[in-house]
Amino acid sequence: MRNMIASVFVLFAAGFSGLANAVPLQINNGTFSVTTHPNPEFVAHGPTAMYKAYLKYGKTPPPALLRTVTDYRAQKKAKRESGSVVTTPEVLDQAWLTPVQIGTPGQTLNLDFDSGSSDLWVFSSSTPASQSRGHSVFSPGKSSTAKESPGYTWSITYGDGSSSSGTVYTDVVDVGGLSFPSQAVETANRVSPEFTQETNLDGLLGLGFSTINAVKPTAQNTFFDNIKSDLNQPLWTVDLKHQEPGTYNFGNINSSLHTGEIHYAIVNTRRGFWTFTATSYSVGGAIGGSITGIADTGTTLALLPTAVAKAYYSKVPDALYDNSQGGYVFPCAASLPDFTFTVGGGEITIPGNYINYAPLTPGSKTCFGGIQGNTGIGEVIFGDVALKSAFVVFENSGDTARIGWAKKTLG
Numbered sequence: 001m002r003n004m005i006a007s008v009f010v011l012f013a014a015g016f017s018g019l020a021n022a023v024p025l026q027i028n029n030g031t032f033s034v035t036t037h038p039n040p041e042f043v044a045h046g047p048t049a050m051y052k053a054y055l056k057y058g059k060t061p062p063p064a065l066l067r068t069v070t071d072y073r074a075q076k077k078a079k080r081e082s083g084s085v086v087t088t089p090e091v092l093d094q095a096w097l098t099p100v101q102i103g104t105p106g107q108t109l110n111l112d113f114d115s116g117s118s119d120l121w122v123f124s125s126s127t128p129a130s131q132s133r134g135h136s137v138f139s140p141g142k143s144s145t146a147k148e149s150p151g152y153t154w155s156i157t158y159g160d161g162s163s164s165s166g167t168v169y170t171d172v173v174d175v176g177g178l179s180f181p182s183q184a185v186e187t188a189n190r191v192s193p194e195f196t197q198e199t200n201l202d203g204l205l206g207l208g209f210s211t212i213n214a215v216k217p218t219a220q221n222t223f224f225d226n227i228k229s230d231l232n233q234p235l236w237t238v239d240l241k242h243q244e245p246g247t248y249n250f251g252n253i254n255s256s257l258h259t260g261e262i263h264y265a266i267v268n269t270r271r272g273f274w275t276f277t278a279t280s281y282s283v284g285g286a287i288g289g290s291i292t293g294i295a296d297t298g299t300t301l302a303l304l305p306t307a308v309a310k311a312y313y314s315k316v317p318d319a320l321y322d323n324s325q326g327g328y329v330f331p332c333a334a335s336l337p338d339f340t341f342t343v344g345g346g347e348i349t350i351p352g353n354y355i356n357y358a359p360l361t362p363g364s365k366t367c368f369g370g371i372q373g374n375t376g377i378g379e380v381i382f383g384d385v386a387l388k389s390a391f392v393v394f395e396n397s398g399d400t401a402r403i404g405w406a407k408k409t410l411g
Helices: 046-056 063-082 223-230 306-313
Strands: 009-013 032-038 097-102 107-114 120-122 147-157 163-175 178-190 203-206 235-239 247-250 259-266 275-278 280-283 286-288 291-295 302-304 320-322 327-331 339-343 346-350 356-359 366-369 371-373 391-396 401-407
Touching: 046 063, 046 327, 046 356, 046 366, 107 120, 120 163, 147 178, 178 223, 223 391, 259 275, 259 339, 259 346, 259 391, 275 339, 280 306, 286 306, 291 302, 302 306, 306 327, 306 371, 327 371, 346 401
Parallel strands: 009 097, 107 203, 120 178, 302 371
Antiparallel strands: 009 032, 032 247, 097 107, 097 163, 120 203, 147 163, 163 178, 235 247, 235 391, 259 401, 275 291, 280 286, 280 339, 320 327, 327 366, 339 346, 356 366, 391 401
16 A cells, blocks of 8 residues: 655646547657655654555554554544534545546546556445545546456455455556556455545556556556557656655656666566665664665655664664554654665665654654564565655666666755
């Protein structure tokens, strides 16, 4: 699930227009771009970010963490119900979103670009009203180009036992002015409560590898795999920012977005994720060994090996592991050290202020760390805390996949 980020942003794709009918793939100059903008309504909550990382990777959250998240959400709901009328629903752990048009004429839904999954699924007219209330839904019956795929279904199960599932159509999908006429669109008949609660999120657009697409009996291609041969280069780049706009670019590398050389590591695609190895790391001058993990735009935190997280917080005065919060906490006034990791011979530094994720509750003097251990989750995940510290290239030619990291000017 696409949720956790130190700051939440809503992507606004440039140049959207209604589609009068199904059209061939359209790409201007073999590239396209979408821009990110901060969402001022987002309230970061570290334990919830940790909780959702468990669910995304199919693990059961610890009971103490579940109680903390449940209590936090109940308090927020009570405040909404007892306060003044609000015209826009409060965003709870919203992810990076982009308006995507599906069908003819185009129906606009806000989707999360997720390099940690490979499905394009959406709330639909078949989703029960109790689960889709507050969301935009895709109605195949209102699209002249929607074609149902008989016998094809999809289902994704999460660590809390909930799931999202439904049927499959093909239809025109338009992102940033680029359209593909027969993209597999997975329409939800049932949605996990986690997604129901995120009323600005209408579905996901997976950017992982097509081999882990959830459609049965035959996995379907991701949007990127369908359009990459028509791009100038078979790649997309991420330039997430700390509390300011950033961009996703497809088909080209914008040299103005990074400083110095891009250093590459080969991606192990066997499990369908963007898995790579950082050859070393350092904290406060102490150097450690290699870290192999997943580059995931859909996870907020950097979930590193437990020993690495422990070594990091040993450098933070008064930091401690809090079972009820699900991770390391520390005084908000603490000066956190940077965390540096090496990819392909180049060093990437996560600034200490990026690692100070958020107060436990508004006004709290105790903060939750953006780096946490991966105990209970299993996967090592370079989430948005790491990704926004660099300019990152995701390249997949079909024969070889690699990921590139470069330094950039940080805010």
